[in-house]
Amino acid sequence: MGGLWPSKKEAYAMQRNEPIDAETLLSTPLPPVRWLIPGLLPAGLSLLAGASKAGKSWLCLWLCLQLARGGEIWGRTTQPQTVLYLCLEDTYARIQGRLFRLTEDSVPSRLYFQTGSCAIGDGLELQIEKFLSQHPETGLVVIDTLQKVRAADPNNGAYASDYQDMSALKSLADRRGIGLLLVHHLRKQGASDPFQQISGSNGLMGAADTIWLLQRQRMSDTARLLVTGRDMDSCTLHLQTRDCIWQLLEEETAEEQVRKAVPDYLWRAADFIRRAGSWTGTATELLTAAAITGVQPNQFTRKLVEHFYTVFTPQGIRYQSRRTSNTRLLCFTCDRNDGHDGSDDDTGRSPLPSGTVPAGEEGAAPVPSSSSSPSPGPHHGSEHGLCVADGQPFAAADTAAPTGTSPSPAISREAAS
CATH class of the missing domain: 1.10.10 (Arc Repressor Mutant, subunit A)
Known part of the structure; x- marks a missing residue:
């Protein structure tokens, strides 16, 4: 290796081609994760999924503009970089109209558009490689949408086909050290796990390094962006669209989301x-x-x-x-780690439930008269044999009084005589 850090090609070769022992791995400096958007979008293969007409393309175009000019994205500073946006469902006229609405000043020269492409395994990789050779400073390539660059393969099952296509694109992204963001759709039926709504098999999620899931109710100006990936902690961004720009309202970590639920x-x-x-x-x-x-x-x-x-x-x-x-x-x-045994005093009594007043205090239930008082014998308890007030088991009806208890008055008189 020529310097302290291995080149992208050397790092990729270490990861893919030859086995490496743990000692060598720990003693070899490797480049850290390259963040296009710190904490949200690393280099590698990423998937942005959302319902049809949810605003995915508007979001992608704004992200591309900000990355190309090195602008701020949701409170995060980015570095200027060349961006290629494959708008495969749009025309140049539509892209131009959106640019007019998103920016009032000059647009960055680092941002490139293309409305046509080849399919995966049939020229797409060479098309991107050619652009990267001409623009080696490229940081991000967006493909909108994934389905536009896929060719039907009747010989493979859904999972095998999905994983094969994603692996080809991931290999390109890893080898060239860029971010490759794929725009994709959701299936119509719901799921308890939102990420299971992503159209296609689990092969799509399995191969992607990072997944963004845009959740938006139809006609609403707010949305949630669920983010998860191999190189980050999961989080949720609450967004609101203003003048066609998705602005951040609130960001929650996974732990905060759990506690809120x-x-x-x-x-x-x-x-x-x-x-x-x-x-x-x-x-x-x-x-x-x-x-x-x-x-x-x-x-x-x-x-x-x-x-x-x-x-x-x-x-x-x-x-x-x-x-x-x-x-x-x-x-x-x-568990009483602080030495407190659950008692409110030194008598060893279990505390009373909230709102219960101890006998003999003001507001307590009156003590029954001696004629109506139960015998001092053991409690028979409720049908399940447990005291609801303190959670302690009642003594069984036939259980003798424990050693050390006070004798009955009759026994005391006999002993005295």
Whole structure:
């Protein structure tokens, strides 16, 4: 290697052609990730997917303008670079009209357009290579759309065909150290995972280094841009279009998105359990004890399971679900790392639920008279044998009093005599 950093060709050869041992790998300086848009768009193969007429082409054109002039993109500084935009669904007249709307001053000379191209494996790679040879300072090539450069191959299945086409373009991007952004569509049917809405097989996502997913309701001026990739943390950008330019309203990390999805009542339930130290009962009883209203028990249980590791685990709360003959119990215990055992005083009593007043204090329920008081024998408890107030098991009806308890008055009198 001629210098400290290997050339693009040498780095690519190290990655692709020969095996390399771990010691050599760790002792060889390699160039860091080249960011076209810091934290959002690295060099390599990227996919921008969105519904038809969602504004993908307007977004791409504005990005190309900003990169060619070295302008700011969503609070991120970029370096001027040559950009080739293959507008394969447009005419030069339409591109010109959009440029008039996006810029009032001179346009950068580093930005090039082309409205026709060959297909993948049938001249497209040579077409791009020729442009790169003439403009070695090129940083980004946009292909709008991917389907326009694909040739039908009846001999391959969908996954094999998708992966083969994407691999050919990824090989070109990696070898030349550029960013290659493919514009693509979504399928009409929905999916629980938004990225599963991308038209085609998983071969498209599998081969791409970075994926942008533009979500926009029809006729709305706002949208979400979901970003994920091999070289970055996932994030979501909330955008709004003003004068045909997608402007940033808010940016969320993946962790922030997860926390925002957590219903407020789960935090309140966790706070109640943490203060109680332990708790056992049904979902309905927990909602009542924690003074949570407007939530159905089955809805609460589903959200509890869905967000347990976000809300409860970081607070040292453990959870088990136990089924009895006619109900399901939620059992919570807390890890007390701070030495606090869940008691509010030194008596060792479990804390009372929120809103409960201890007997003998103002506002407490009246103590029954001696004639109506239950015998001092053990509690028989609820049908599931657990005390909902403090989560402790009632003593069994036939269990003898533990050693060290006070004897009954009758026994004391006999002993005295």
